[in-house]
Amino acid sequence: MARKKLIKFADLDELSNVGQVSLNNVQEKLDAFIDPEKCLILELGCGKGEYSLALAAEFPQSQFIGIDIQGERLWHGATEALENNLNNVLFLRFQIEHIADYLPEHSVSEIWLSFPDPQLKKKNIKKRLTSPRFLNLYKKILKPNGLVHLKTDDQILFDYSLETITEQAGTIIESHSGIKQAMKDNPTLNIQTTYEKKEIAGTIIYYIKFQL
Numbered sequence: 523m524a525r526k527k528l529i530k531f532a533d534l535d536e537l538s539n540v541g542q543v544s545l546n547n548v549q550e551k552l553d554a555f556i557d558p559e560k561c562l563i564l565e566l567g568c569g570k571g572e573y574s575l576a577l578a579a580e581f582p583q584s585q586f587i588g589i590d591i592q593g594e595r596l597w598h599g600a601t602e603a604l605e606n607n608l609n610n611v612l613f614l615r616f617q618i619e620h621i622a623d624y625l626p627e628h629s630v631s632e633i634w635l636s637f638p639d640p641q642l643k644k645k646n647i648k649k650r651l652t653s654p655r656f657l658n659l660y661k662k663i664l665k666p667n668g669l670v671h672l673k674t675d676d677q678i679l680f681d682y683s684l685e686t687i688t689e690q691a692g693t694i695i696e697s698h699s700g701i702k703q704a705m706k707d708n709p710t711l712n713i714q715t716t717y718e719k720k721e722i723a724g725t726i727i728y729y730i731k732f733q734l
C-alpha cells in the first residue's frame with residue numbers, strides 16, 4: 523500500500539466520526555449516533571461521501587451515514603465532516619451485505635446509491651447494489667414509503683435496476699435517461715461525486731427514484 527494511503531488508514535482509526543468492522547465498533551458508533559426522532563439517510567458505496575456531506579450541511583436536522591469498504595476514501599469524507607463541524611454525519615466501514623445486521627428495522631428514510639459499481643461480469647451480477655438480495659436488505663431497514671435513489675452513468679445497470687425493482691414489486695417513482703431536466707426540479711441531483719466529476723464529460727447520467 524502507498525505510504526500516503528497507509529497514513530490515512532492509520533488516521534481513520536482515530537477519527538471520532540468513523541466506525542469500522544475491523545475495530546469491532548460499528549454498532550457502538552451507530553447506537554451513539556442515531557436519534558430515532560430524526561430522519562436517517564444512508565449513502566451506500568459512498569466513496570468520499572459527497573452526498574452525505576452536502577446533504578448534512580443542507581439539512582442539519584437530519585442524520586446521514588456514508589458506508590463503504592474502502593478506508594482511504596472514507597478518510598476524506600470523515601476528515602471533511604470534522605473540519606466543517608458536521609456532527610450529523612457518520613462514516614462506517616463495512617460490507618453493505620451486512621447492513622441489516624447493524625441498522626434497526628424500518629429506521630431509514632432514504633438511501634442514496636451514488637454511482638455503484640455496475641458489476642458487468644455475468645458472475646458478479648449478484649453483487650450489484652440493486653440485485654434482489656440488496657433490495658430485500660433495503661426493504662428491511664427502510665421505513666414504509668422510504669425512498670431509494672440510484673444515480674449511475676451505466677445504461678446496463680440502469681436497465682437492470684428498472685427491471686429488478688419491478689420484478690421485486692417495487693414502485694418506480696421517477697426514472698430519467700439524462701438528468702438535466704430532473705436536475706432543475708430536484709437540485710439534490712446537482713451534487714457531484716468524485717466518480718461523477720471524473721467521468722461526466724459526454725456521459726449520460728441516469729437516475730431512478732423508487733420505493734420497495
Ligand SMILES: C[S@@+](CC[C@H](N)C(=O)[O-])C[C@H]1O[C@@H](n2cnc3c(N)ncnc32)[C@H](O)[C@@H]1O
Pocket residue numbers: 566567568569570571589590591592595616617618619636637638639715716717718
Ligand atoms: C464507483 S465507486 C463510487 C464511489 C462514490 N459513490 C462516487 O460516486 O464517487 C463505488 C464504491 O462502492 C464501494 N463498494 C462497492 N461494493 C461495496 C460493498 N459491497 N460494500 C461496501 N462498499 C462497497 C467501493 O468501495 C467504492 O468506493
